[in-house]
Amino acid sequence: MGVATWITCLALVANAGPVDTYYFNQRDFVIPANIKEARRAEIQEVILFQAAADGQTWNPLARIGPEGKGFPFHAPEDGPYVLKLAVINRDTGKQEPQDVAREGDAHCIVVDTAKPILHVQTVDRQGDEILVRWDLIEANPDWTTFKLEYRTSDAPGALWSRVSVAAPQTGQASFRVEGPVAAVRLALVDLAKNDSGWVEQAVRAGGGTTSIASAGAPGGPGLPPLGADATSPPGADRAWAPTPPAGAVTTGLTKRVPRNVADVPETGGTGGGLHPPHAPLPPIKMVRKRQVTIDYEVTKFGPSGIKSVEVYVTRDDGRTWQRGFAEENVSPPMASETHLAPLACKRSLTMELPADGVYGFFLVVKSGAGLGKPPPQNGIDLPQLRVEVDTSFPKAELFNPRPHPTRRDCLVLSWTATDNKLGPTPITLQWAERADGEWQTIGGGELPNSGEYVWQVPATIPAHVYLRLLVRDLAGNESVGQSAEPVLVDLNEPEVKPIQVSAGVR
Secondary structure, three states: OOHHHHHHHHHOOOOOOOEEEEEEOOOEEEEEOOEOHHHHHHEEEEEEEEEOOOOOOEEEEEEEOOOOOEEEEEOOOOEEEEEEEEEEEOOOOOEEOOOOOOOOOEEEEEEOOOOOEEEEEEEEEEOOEEEEEEEEEOOOEOHHHOEEEEEEOOOOOOOOEEEOOOOHHHOEEEEEOOOOEEEEEEEOEEOOOOEOOOEEEEEOOOOOEEEEEEOOOOOOOOOOOOOOOOOOOOOEOOOOOOEOOOOOOOOOEEEEOOOOHHHOOOOOOOOOOOOOOOOOOOOEEEEOOOEEEEEEEEOOOOOOOEEEEEEEEEOOOOOOOEEEEEEEEEEOOOOOOOOOOOOOEEEEEEEEOOOOEEEEEEEEEEEOOOOOOOOOOOOOOOOOEEEEEOOOOOEEEEOOOEEOOOOOOEEEEEEEEEOOOEEEEEEEEEEEOOOOOOOEEEEEEEEOOOOEEEEEOOOOOOOEEEEEEEEEEOOOOEEEEEOOOOEEOOOOOOOOOOOOOOOOOO
8 A cells, every 4th residue: 555645544533543444446335334233222323423634523424323234425536534433322322432533443445436557668678688667657556466468579469478576666677588579568456446457568679669558447346355354433343344335336445454654565455356357257158067178278388398287266256266276297398309399289178166156267387397377366367267067957847738818729838947047048848749759849949938838739730749848057957847648739619500400200
């Protein structure tokens, strides 16, 4: 977190003690008031106070009863807002704490809705050494999210190599590359989860730079879990974090809890729970088995071969990663007399997933010399592939048909089909003369799950047929509902026509 922002929060709090600081990229959110159930009967109301600019005056903003959940809050502009909670005792009518200015724990919310602005100054080369210099306009940078990557001219456009930068706050970094560098790119996310997007800079053959191309989009992934409990007024629970109002889109929030100015680092941040919006999540492939196979291709490697391919797995779209599988000695080193490396290595690996749900995968390749990209970072890197495992079958029930009340020679077929992963047309209706016979489709193919279908019964159909309902979910799980006995579908009503009247013979 920036020192200037922290000092501003302290300046708004007289006799500042511990101040929990949150960074938020929305102007509207909810300040929670989590009342302990054991003290709810003792509390008449809860009051939200805000510190004035002088740090001495605390103004009441809103009041709620003991059953209230929180205070809707609107920040008119970006900046710090220091807040405290107090309660009114029902029996005594006194406020706890009595002196809000001197007692109670403060919570500092820093509203920051502006994206960081990165600018590449120069990219210089001396031999194999590349020196990159940049400027950043951002009040609350989270340097743990800073990324610097480069691409060589002989690499595919989507293949970038990450550079580890020890001190990005200095505004420069150097690294060694054998071969021509075609471009560099940088990105950073601030403590409020605003993303700069990639800022790409092309590099001329002589080492100079050309124009800047930047990409990025606003938005964020959602509130990450807080790393520490916050202190609360008497009678309140310790969990405390602003949340958006009901129905609002949740965006990023970061909590920082330094205890005094000496403990405040000049750089650093939590870095968890964010995603770069310039790189959308890959589509989800539905599968109905927990054993999945990933086909991959290593498009470039050197004489040392491919030592390993590691698969990292996420269950929350990249907020947390775990190493899930590794394949060793994928491609052995080439013989010394071999001069040209193979163009690509295509392989596949199979793994058993533990449960149903969404999984994301990230592949990391290591050369025989141990070189390769680092593992995915929590909250930074998105999955390269996503699958959703669904091994549960839909529920299907077919009811007895009934004649249509107004349409001639029509039956109303009705059913229920439930599943949490049904597609737009999951229903197939069929008929057959025998239970083990050849099934004919009703309605021309797959149908929406409307619950009813009006069937114009063909004139050539037998009088009694079996009916069947097929329900297929997006993963390919299929359930069947079938009539146990043949169903009468002969809707022809006998008609009689008088011919003549004859006199009886006596």
